[in-house]
Amino acid sequence: MDAEATIVSTALILPLFGALGVVALGRWPNLRDSWTIAIGLATFGSVARLVGPVMEGARPALVQPDWMPGLGLGFEVEPLGLLFGLVASGLWVLTSLYGFGYMRGHGEKNQTRFFACFALAIAAALGIAFSGDLITLFLFYELLTFSTYPLVTHAGTEQAVRAGRLYLGILVSTSVLFLLFAVLWTSVIAETLHFTPGGILEGQIEGKQAGLLLMFFAYGIGKAALMPFHRWLPAAMVAPTPVSALLHAVAVVKAGVFSVLKIAIYIFGIDFLASGGFSNVLMIVAAITILAASIHALSLDNLKARLAYSTISQLSYIVLGAALATSASMMGAGLHILMHALGKITLFFVAGAIYVVAHKTEVSQLDGLGRRMPFTFGAFCVASFSIIGLPPLGGAWSKWFLIQGAFDAGEPWMVVVFMASSLLSIGYLMPIVARGFFRPLPDGEEEGLDEAPLLMLLPLCTTALACFVIFFYANDVYRLLAPIVGLDGGS
Amino acid sequence: MMQLVAHWNYFAVIILMMVGLYIAISRGNLVKKVMGMNIFQTSVILLYVSMGKVSGGTAPILIEGRDDIIYSNPVPHVLMLTAIVVGVASTALGLALVVRIRESYGTVEEDEIVALDRAEDEREFSGEAG
Amino acid sequence: MNDFSVHLPILQVVIPLLAAPFCFILRKEAVVSVFTVLVGFACFAISMDLLAQVIDGDVLVYELGDWARPWGIEYRIDILNALLLVVVSSMAAVVFIAGPGQARRAIPEGRGYLFYSAALLTLTGLLGVTITGDVFNVFVFLEISSLSSYILIALGRSRRALMAAFSYLIMGTIGATFLLIGIGLMYQMTGTLNMVDMTERLRDAEQTRTIFVALAFVVVGISVKLAVFPLHQWLPNAYSFSPPLVSAFLASTATKVAYYLLIRFCLGLFGLTLVFEVVEIDVLLLPLSVMAMFVGSIAAIYQRDFKRLLAYSSIAQVGYMTLGLSLASEAGVAAGLIHVFNHALMKGALFLVAACVTWRMGGTRLDAMKGLGRRMPVTMAAMVVGGLALVGVPGTVGFVSKWALVSAALEKDAYLLGFLVMASSLLALVYVWKLVEIVYFQEPETGIERREPPLRLLVPTWILAGASIYFGVFSDFAVDVASRAAAQIFAAGM
């Protein structure tokens, strides 16, 4: 095993190890939480150490002996997976920090189980990120579903159980019914499941069937929340806010769109996707999801629900990027994984902070709150701009490439969709900022600073800052992703 | 037509078989069910034994110095000896079960037993709800 | 000693056969129960040894009384029946561990040894059916196992067990007699009872109506034993009212052996051409399998009793197995056999969980199982493992089966079929999840005191649950053996 492969295995095992440690240290909360952070930093560190080699073109691989004849557990780090791995492990540290503040500020029960499952979910997310073949991806995809289930039902209330049922029901049923079937189908026609640059399906399957297979994949990955299988996401809002952050920004949904993108690039191949015209259906579904979710978000008063629908809409940007199948759109989609993660996690952090401090959950209750919590609302404002796609924030880049991709693909209507959706996102995000800063506080509530606890404030300011910083470092990410989408490095 | 007559043994078997099967399935009385099962099994014994008969054949006991005797095939008979044992065992077991069913239900009529079971079910589950 | 190992095939059957009357002489239940476990493990060891001997494609032949075929009965072991022997004997060994105290209610004090005798006889019968190379011997052993299993079922707690056993007796006897008729017709056509001779002569024989009728009788007869939809009526009652250990044992062995018989007769004796090309049995078997998958699973969702739920789920699982066969491909049969092995593990584990629940709650009604997750966490964890395996979650044996089955379907371009298999496993998710919610999310009515069943129940439960995971991760063994068995029987069936 060479040095890089060792790092890969370390990165995969560390979170598992972390989960065990959390369980073992459950009796001493401080020790347990420090342990989580230490493991989180170590994981992030080891993932980060892979950046150099991968940028230089190395593809560290790790193949386990077959566990079923012809099917092995295989890992291979490629740029897109590395990007997702960085996002997941990096945001894990911040979300953990935030989680300590939230859980303690809220006096939640079963914190040990919570953080253990959290670590397990990250392990699964990294497994997805580094998976070298479809079956490994599928295994970790399921592991992610089951490890996040206890998080969703954390409260243990009737409502939480019902949400959990929906969560598990949709994610497992789509994955078994469509994804596993698509995987099996692929294995039968292509006789391999390995992620190969340029795809493995070209020449093996007819256009119409390929379109069907693509839809099976897209709907099979229920975590990508394409309509009409998006209901689990808003339902899972009953979970504590750090979980929502995990679901919507770090692990779950990003794992979904990442898988879609990875399958588009490495199973279908950009050329094959672009050549057949069979991705039109997926394009239309994604476009409808973008617009419908945005419009629905406008009508929602509950802050977390509104953010959830915003997520659904934003995820379909990435799916649409994959379906457009041009180099620029793929690049935009890859960038959007990172940019949206930073922006959306900030928004959720803020929503949680508001809940912990002011116990408010509805948008209409937020009048004037920005003046009591200026940092929190400031961060919200920055992140919103990033989601909308205004420079100089990270979101601008991904949207730029996506729109350029739509032009390249000769799909003017899709350009319109992106534009319209941006306008809509202004519509559902800006009123929150405006209410917070410009409306007077309701009667009976006193002015004066009342910020969130430091453990919460720190992470959310960090991610907001990151939205800003990444704008200037986007070139590095571009260089990382360029080879796999068929663009020259550097711009 | 001749063929039908020549195969009369099969018709006997088939009629017995149908009669037995019909009784076993349609009768509600458990004892009759066992009887039907028995008739059904017996028909198979007939089938085998008639199958082993060679026309003009005699019992397959070897007699020294004679090789012009036609013997019937003994194998089906041997098989049926075993089948009879199996039949006896299943009849005995069936009747034993009927005796115990009669002891605990007080009846050997299937529909009454089903009604008793259903009543018990309803009592149990409604009692739970109340 | 080395020399003695040639007798292993007969010892496989004779050891449990002689152990059964020996229990009559030992009498003391404590002694008998230990003795039974020893016998179970002896059988298991023998079957493993036999499998190791034949795995490379050799066929072991043992002639009883040194009479060569066609005069004598011979035991004939190839990979297919060696695999089944391993499944049956390993399940017996594990389930027997949990033996003591199973039929206290039904058997008078001091006569518990009768239970073990019946169990050992059932084991003898099942092993005998699997190992023998003589079709009439199949019938005899089948009846030995059936008769003793009727007794075992009648030992259940409630009086309904009697009625369940009686219905099973009627259905089972009719099924076995059908088989006997079929065998008789086959004998009439070929003049031999030995499987090898019969195979040869059936291949050469003209395809007359007699053979078709024989095939029909044999298939229907076996289908009753196998509980193929719609001949499954006896199964739910038999499994849900019998003592839980008995259900665990029968569910993981009896239907499996019947499935073996179906394969042996269809592929081994009648041959691929006759069964799938001339008679086209798959035209009937395939839709029935699919119906079984859905009807069984949907019925399971609505059950109010844990064991009954499992029983209906078994009907659906039998559907997967027969589906594998009706694909009429090597991969399909291999998938069916993989599922035989895997389903034995998971259903065994789940029925043993039912035994644990019965021990604690006195019954397995679902509304009595509320909140058991906190009251007996170790047991319920095993239930979750078994349940996930039923659904086919990756990392469990269920996934391996489903993968193999769907791949086999897709290889035959039966895309819709593969999709239906997936869809039906979602139904499994529904009833498994119903269980999980009852056990973990509903408040218990009577305190939350934690008390696990004794080790003699807990250990076998976890052996099987652990195996459901182990063989789900390291599935080489099952997949390899099943593929070889399928290849061998297929070569023979050409």
Add this chain to the structure above:
Amino acid sequence: MSGTPLKMRVRETVILRVVGKSVVPFILLFALYVQFHGDYGPGGGFQAGVIFAAGLILHGLIFGLDDLERAIPPIVIEVGIALGTLIYGGVGVVSMLMGGAFLDYGALNHHDPVHGQHLGIFLVEAGVGITVASVMLAIFYAFAGRSRD
């Protein structure tokens, strides 16, 4: 049910008692004949066992179950069932130990296989006879004993 009065009546019938008493020994003797003649002619343990049990059952019908149970207690029957099977299987195992196949009677006597075969058949048939007779009686006991309690 009306079992007891019937039994009373049977017991009081002189003809039955006399005939029964005189016939039963001959039935048993005949059973033994069938048993031991099985090597050479039609017959054997199976038929012999049934005849033997039939004789005893006849006795039980005429003189009452209690009477029969005094003569042959249920425990004896139970051991008989086990013993017969064990003899049968035991012969097989012994023939295996002596170097032959299971139930290879020839192996029982290395010097004269035919002699060994006689011995083997004799023992096996004895085992079958014992088991069959015991099982028949056990079934009779089980059913006849029911109506009393």
